[in-house]
Amino acid sequence: MMGPLQALRLLRINWILLRHGLDEVILATHLFRPLRWIKYLLPWHWVQRDLPPYPARIRRALEDLGPIFVKFGQILSTRRDLLPDDLANELAKLQDRVPPFSGELARAIIEKAWGRPIEEVLDQFDPVPLASASIAQVHTGRLKDGTEVVVKVLRPGIERIIRQDLALMYTFARLAQRYWKDGRRLRPVEVVSEYEKTIYDELDLQREAANASQLRRNWLNSQMLYIPEVYWDWTRPNVMVMERIYGTPVSEVEQLKAQGISMRLLGERGVEIFFTQVFRDNFFHADMHPGNIFVEPSGRYISIDFGIIGTLTAEDQRYLAENLLAFFERDYRRVAELHVESGWVPPGTRVDEFESAIRTVSEPIFEKPLAEISFGHFLVRLFQTARRFNMEIQPQLVLLEKTLLNIEGLGRQLYPELDLWTTAKPYMERWMREQVGLRGLAERTWRNVYSIADQVPELPLVAYRMLMAYDKQLRHAEFERAKLQREESPSTAAIALRAIGGATLVICATLILVLGPGQWLPEHLALVLMTLTYLVGGWLLIAAARTA
Template structure:
């Protein structure tokens, strides 16, 4: 049940959310989650059909947009999760734009002065009141320092932290309800998904973290003459204000603008693809949202990258498992590929069915023996996502963002150069990554790490076994299982009880006949009574023995 204080505290926002969902045709969801009874909404309102004739995915996108910044971000996150939503819904949510009307410049200036502790005139020689861009969490203003340096000042929206905090608390409640009351909740950990989303959004609200991400990217690309990452001015940066070097160029999808600048689009396409390849295979740290608005084509064929609020680090284990998956796919090894998916956390061993193995084999066969220039990353990504959707495979958030980043960057490259051969560019990066992954040093390190893990498990095992036995002895051990498993266990227990009963009858009949025989032989018992008792005992012995034998044979024991 929901925390009562939270219900009362956020009741107005709950009503807004329920009203928007109902108006867009999702009244059944409001009813399923129990919002109707909590908010005392009449059934006729909940069951009211939507006024427009939009499709379900279109109505969801419209509802999330109306609900505001937190829900726009939620929709964008869901657009990377094909394990949760069908392709048509994913496609529609990809259209969500993180753009909203700007807030007044006076409020932006007030935030800058409050955060930096001095009047804006003493910080900047010029501060443009008209924002360069406005997004759901903040907006960016052009400015000039007193030494003439041109910068961009990103300012957080006033009171956005409070609004996000309320929405995230409500989302946590709704996720818990959906976990209990919906089919999706039976398949996925929606509470954990809400927590993960909340952590990501809270991190985006800290502009210092974005600044640190930018610094890390700048360090990684320091030796690449074709990538420009802006400098962060830390003395003019706080959790709500981020000041960076201003980059000048045209958006990476502005083909006419690039032609007017005399830029080589084929070279830019190659540089764009090399950017994401270096992030993945070399650095293990990639920009999670490399859409055209965050990339600029600059003089000299340089690509400028901005906005590092969503940056994802690939740990060594995930990178290694991606290498194993890539190796399995290139060798045509379906079982090896499935093991790699298992290690990536996409499925459990018991979920590797014959149908999944056949579909994986078909997936591999679609790409073997085809010229690399005929294969696109989008095609592979779409097929893999379809496979995940069909078999309800779980998609870890970093992997989902990685696939989205690869597809988006390849799309930019192909738009710049329709004949772009992505795989020929990717081959040396992948070869170097494979060589490093299979180097003696890397193999030895993995062996050491696995040995350490095994040693830790071995050290903990006796205590865990002792604790489990103690709990069992104290009656504190609780077993949790699904209904189907519970029925199987109950049937097994019942069968065991029947066998014990039959064995008891068999033993009793045997002992009874033995005692009767002794009585006849030693005690001189005679007549019709012992004969009848002997006959009944024999029948019981044979019947119970045959029943027990058939029971054992039927169970294959």
């Protein structure tokens, strides 16, 4: 049941939708279509209004609805396999503009998390936030040893707000899925469910810190990417302390050029970092928009904000690499087969029809120069096509598609002539050789040696248990077979009873024949009785013989 606070929130949402002219969108749904005439009674429809296109109205409505809806719109903008291009492009413009909460409140949250005054940990703490977003805000400080740090603090009460807004999102999603003509295809309930998982993951700053630590280990001493250090002694679920970094935002292209940094090198490094994270580490930063990337004067990237991380299974890695290689070789049948083999589409999918659909999508791409071919948009079109063949949502592939689109857009912003395929293909081919060649086989075997060796002493006991289980199964099967035979065949006692009964009747009939009729047995009755007794006795004897 909806509480009073939710009801008020719902009223506010409806008012914002009406204010942005989205009543037309609502009344166009199947549920409200019979009531579309009502809009002519609404005063704002009596005067011609100059409204922007509906994607812009949706973006502005989400901005007015608050940070949780803005973040939902940002994530929704990455689902280009579901949304029209114009709507996805408009939602990508959403900015997480949230006024900061007070520095005194941030201090109180930090001191409660640490269980001590800030002055015992930090020599300096700036109450004015360095940055503020929908989930948390960041303050600068300095540890006792002089290390400059940033302190990330969750917004107070944010979990309650998220829980309330998610409940309303689920309500809207269920209505849309039931009454909107595209509801079943777009699966809004599943989209909200994905968002719920993502947003709750971002509420745990210890989880984000663990992601940062793993990425730092993967890229330690690298000349391409730097990950700041986490200070675990002062990190809690709602407070994270991390090394402060300095660099030029990657979107400031003119500043980067003024520093003498090669734009081509930056673009190619970005692609190499992405494919290394996906295929070497299987642990990739899935929120690589320009606001989270900086560049050192040496040209090394610096990455921040590790709330969203993607991983792939070994099978997904191999299928993805094979898909991309097959695509650029125009082997569309292999692309279709890989989708079926991987389980991304149902096993009964007709490969020839799927192949034809993929060819229809892919061939126009190859009419462009190689440097203009977009990996990201190819994946978008491929997933859109696969959805027509009942491809289930693969959350890990959605994150990959989003990240690839970000990296590709960033790379071409830095260096418009970036040839993504030429940069990535040698890396993927080398990775495939390592995985399926002798080297890959040897490495996988060596990785399993210790786990196999640990089980060797247990093999005799395992073999004994298997033999005993097999013997028990045989005994049980023999018992069941004998039981079944007993149930299906008549008992020996029944056969004997029929034989004895038949023999007795035959003997009685013979006595009647020998002794003949008398005072108590008239002649006609004796004849009938003798005949019947012979017939019944003979039938019983024959039946007993057949059964036996």
